[in-house]
Every structure is written in structure tokens, then in C-alpha cells.
Amino acid sequence: MGVFIGPDTRLVVQGITGRDGSFHARQMMEYGTRVVAGVTPGKGGRTFAGEVPVFDTVEDAVAETGADTSVIYVPARFASDAIFEAADAGVRLIVCITEGVPVADMLRALPYVEEKGARLIGPNCPGLIVPDVCKVGILPGQIVRAGPVGIVSRSGTLTYEVIFQLSRAEIGQSTCVGIGGDPLIGTDFVDCLGAFEADGDTEAVVMIGEIGGTDEQLAAEFVANRMSKPVVGFIAGQTAPPGRRMGHAGAIISGSEGTAEEKMRSFREHGIGVAERPADIVDLLRERL
Amino acid sequence: MNIHEYQAREILRAHGIPVPPGEVATTPERAAEIAAALGGAVVVKAQVHAGGRGKAGGVKLARDADEAREKAAAILGMEIKGFTVGKVLVAPAEDIASEAYVGIVMDRANRCDTFMVSSEGGVDIEEVAASMPDAIRKVRVDPRYGLLNHQAAALGYHLYDDPGQARQAADTMGRLYGAYRASGATLAEINPLIVNPAGEVKAIDAKMTIDDNALFRLPDIAALRDLEAENPAEIRAREAGLSYIRLDGRVGCCVNGAGLAMATMDLVKYYGGEPANFLDIGGSSNPDKVVTALELIAEDENVTSILFNIFGGITRCDDVANGIVEATRRIDIRLPITIRLTGTNEEEALEILEANGFEAMIDMDRAVQTAVERAAS
Secondary structure: OOOOOOOOOEEEEEOOOOHHHHHHHHHHHHHOOEEEEEEOOOOOOOEEOOOEEEEOOHHHHHHHHOOOEEEEOOOHHHHHHHHHHHHHOOOOEEEEOOOOOOHHHHHHHHHHHHHOOOEEEOOOOOEEEEOOOEEEEOOOHHHOOEEEEEEEEOOOHHHHHHHHHHHHOOOOEEEEEEOOOOOOOOOOHHHHHHHHHOOOOOOEEEEEEEOOOOHHHHHHHHHHHHOOOOEEEEEEOOOOOOOOOOOOOOOOOEOOEOOHHHHHHHHHHOOOEEEOOOOHHHHHHHHHO | OEOOHHHHHHHHHHOOOOOOOOEEEOOHHHHHHHHHHHOOOEEEEEOOOOOOOOOOOOEEEEOOHHHHHHHHHHHOOOEEOOEEOOOEEEEEOOOOOEEEEEEEEEEOOOOEEEEEEEOOOOOOHHHHHHHOHHHEEEEEEEOOOEOOHHHHHHHHHHHOOOHHHHHHHHHHHHHHHHHHHHOOEEEEEEEEEEEOOOOOEEEOOEEEEEOHHHHHHOHHHHOOOOHHHOOHHHHHHHHOOOEEEEOOOOEEEEEOOHHHHHHHHHHHHHOOOOEOEEEEOOOOOOHHHHHHHHHHHHHOOOOOEEEEEEEEOOOOHHHHHHHHHHHHHHOOOOOOEEEEEEEOOHHHHHHHHHHOOOOEEOOHHHHHHHHHHHHHO
16 A cells, blocks of 8 residues: 555654754654654764654664665755765665755766665655555645545645645545656656556546646656556646746746646647646546546 | 856856957946957847847947947847846957857756757757757766767767867867856857857857756855846845745735645636736745735735635644734735635634634635635725
């Protein structure tokens, strides 16, 4: 059960003693995630929240606790270092929440992560959650409910909004994955769609995209060629002016590329149900489930 | 972040790329002085963050200092794609035997920096890609190794048959890549790269776009930001840690999260309204941010209705509620405010708002429809 994370996930929190790290580590623990270790260089030897051992390095944390997944709450200037460190320590899934990571840092980190056989999700993402089982990141646990719909999204609070509307309509979620709002990310729509297609608990998928880049268009082709499960999509930024960065580093229309119309057209051409507004997602799912 | 042509030229020059001299003038008189010092014919070029300056009449040849003064007078103060020209670059007019295009861009789809060169220079590269794709040669750069010498050479030989020119071009490619990396750029273009009658290869126009996320570690590059080219409201927003873009509608929006902010703008349009702005207050629920946000929206004369759409995850709804109450105490706002608040501490938030005479909704569609109706009335 669960895509990328699940009941067996053993999580190390990088940046556990920082303000965000400590707050969210507690939230994840309350949700039921097995937080087995924390890392803050220089604070090794301490215990967090009375039960989680803190280490100076990810290597030590993995050696002592068998952590297989890491979540990074580290400032932007150190985030790629944290990613390199986690990959080198043998962590299999690295989830980087941090916003503001220079794209040049990601250009270097991505091939390294791949070579080490790890998967990176993010950066600049809210993480992922399997309702009632496990959460890695900052997605609010109180809005999700277990059910058959997989969600993959570039956004943060827009994802929460969609989850909220689905839960209110009693359509539960299998796993919700936030892939992040940056132009260079470790896991894209196609990666998640493939995982949802292979996941026994998922019957349909919702894709939440934004302006910028071609990831949604590539995903649409994947849906048509390689998926049997129904997919519904929404693109934020239909009214965004070209050439302006709309908050997210990756949300920018360059030249004619990456507009919402282009993505929505691509969805339609490849059999994906297109929601003009978030509220339409519920109706489109009901028709397909 | 965009930088001007004259700033990009200096960066390239500092990396050893042959860039002709040139200086910036803000008055026609200064333009004449520079032209006189350069001697001979010059080109007067508008310095704005917009493409198509030539077509818009912002690039003019001048035979001498007097003509430079005249041209500068015509170009300064001109509006090009919404930007007012405040500066012109005065540079020597080059004799051009051929023009090429050279560019590096961070290619999202292939996750690497990609070099593109084209033997059709001086024109829009997207047009060339559409009509003459064979004129373009692309090389992907492995970030671990940078631009390798054989790659630079291949690009040079694609552009020029003459080995001397090809070698000069290859050298320029290597230096351009160095400049691109050192400046935290996501785009660097030389368009056109020219060969003059003497066979010298020179860069006579340059454009660079800088990754905003890299500015914290490049203070010299960050200092190049042209505050005069930006809307003062947007500058204030950035300094307050908000993301704000002014548009021209009547419904002012204040949202937490970029995706939700875009979706809110889209929904305003869906319900027949026009968004006045994009505004993301981010993850913090600091009341000061809410105050600044409200100030920015209220100062926009087009706004006739204000909408808050807050989904509290880490952001606490009661903090935002306190921010709204505080803001409306500090600033006298006569406009209708529609509030949608859902998520963490939503109950406490609703109590705070009600105690201060506000009502709040939980449904996003209803909130947007209400805000749109109020904008019209």
C-alpha cells in the first residue's frame, strides 16, 4: 500500500532541530510515520522529542537505524548538499521540501542521485502522504481520507484545496504526491503516473499542473500510450501573463511554450478529463470511477 | 531576474569575449559626448527588458555625434512593450560580413544546459527553429564536465568554414559558458555574433537572464537589478517577502501558495471577473505580511473588491485572521473584503473575524463568486 512510501518507511529527518524540521517532524510522528532518526550536523548525540536519536551525518543515521527515506528541511543554500549527502549514504527516497534552491545546484545533484540509485522528490514540494498510514513532508493530515484516487501535483496549497474538495465529496485518496514547483525536479508526472498505474490501491489519478515547461504534455502522451486507469487534469495559470514568474520558479511561460491552453489541449487530445476549475475534478472523477 | 544588454556585455567582456566598447547615456547630450569620444558612426540602442527593440524603433544608426543626440532624444522616453526607455547604449556601428546566433539555455526537458548556435543571426531564434531547423546546431552540456573543447569546436565549425573564425567562435563559446555559470544564469545569448570584414569575430549584442534563486550568493549580480524597470509595488512586495504581479482587473486577490493564487485568478475570470493581481503571501502567517499585502492591493486604483483565499496547512488561519483585523485597523479600506479561510485553526479564525465584523466562507467557489459580484456593484 502506498506509492513511493508506505507502512514500512523508515524516515530520517535532515534538519530535525531547526524550526521547520522540528515542527514537521512532530507532525509526521503524530500522523504515524516511523521517524527513526534525525540529522543536524553538530547536534549528534541528542534525542529529539524523547525518542528520536539525532546524528551528525546521514551516513551515521543510516548505519545505526536502517533509515531508507529522508526528508530535507534545510535552508536553500545547503539543500543540494543535503541531497548529495543522503544519496551517498544509501537513502533510497529523498524528499526535499526546501524552496529557493538554485537551479545550477539541481543540475549537478540530479545525475548524482540517479547514479546512486536513489529517487528524489522535489525540491520545493510539500512531500507525500498515504492517508492513515504515513506522511513524509508537510501535507496536512487532517484533510485527507483513504480511497481510490491518486493525486500528483506541482503545487502546495492548491493540492490541499483539491484534496479537501475530494474528501468533502467522499472521494478518498490512495497516495498524494507533491512533485514541486521548480523547473528541475527529481520526480516528474510520468514517474508518478507509472507508479499509480502499477499501484493496486489506485483506480484513477488526478494531475494538477501549472504553466511552464512541457512536463504535462509528456505526461499526456504517457497516459494515452501506457495507462489503463482514468486520469483527470487541471492546469493553474490560465490567466497568467507570459514571461512572468508566477511565484514558483518553474511557473513561467517562455515564448509560446508552456501555456495553460497548450497543456489543456494536450490533455484533451490524449483522453484526459480536463477540469476548467478545481471543483470540476469531483464531477469528472465521478463519471470515471 | 533580467539584466540589460549593457550589463550583459560587461559580464561577457570581463570573461574575455570580444565585445566592442560602449557606454550608457540617460540624456541626448551624453549620447552625443559618447559618440564623439568613440568617433565615427555609432548605434544608439534602447536599454529595456524587452525583445523586439529594433522593430519598435529603439535601435538606430547615427553617423556622428549630432545624429546620436537626435536619435537618443527620439528613443529616450519611448515606450517599448510597456517599458519606458530610460537609458540608451551608444556603441560603435560595426561593419558586418556575417551574423550568427549563439545561446545557452537551461533546458528543463533534458535537464541540462544546452548550447544552440545558428548561422542565421540577428533574427528570432524561434522563427529559425520553425522555418530552418537545420541551420541550428545544439550541444548538451554535462554539468559535471562543463563545455568540453571538442563541443566548442563543433559549434564553431558549424558556424564558420574558415578555421580561424571557427576557432575564435569556439573560444567565445567556452568563455560564454564560463560567464553563464559564474553569473548564475539560466539564459545567455549573443545575437548577433558577427564577423567583420577584417575576419574578426565579435559579440555585438548580449542578453542574460539570472536565476533568482542564485542571487543570494552572487551579490555583484544581484546589484545589477534595475529598480527603475520594475513596478514600485512589486519591489515593495519582494522586499516584504511577497510575490506580487500587478494586472489590470478589479478583483484584488491575496492567497497563500503560488498554485492556489494562480487558480484563484483563473476562477475569478471563470466567474466573469478580472483579477487585479497575482499575490502569494507564502507559508508564513506573519500579520505584517498580511498588512503589506492589503496595502499593495488597496493602493491599486483599479481594485473595487478584495478577496482573501487562504488554505492553512502550515499557515495558521487565526494568524491570518489577526493580520486582516490588524491591517484594516491600520489602513482605512472602504472596499468590500471577501474572506475564505480553511484549514489549520479555522474555528479560531472565524471567531476572530466575526468579533471584528467580518464574515468568512469555507467554500472557494462561493467566495470568488461573491468577490466578483462585489467588484461589479
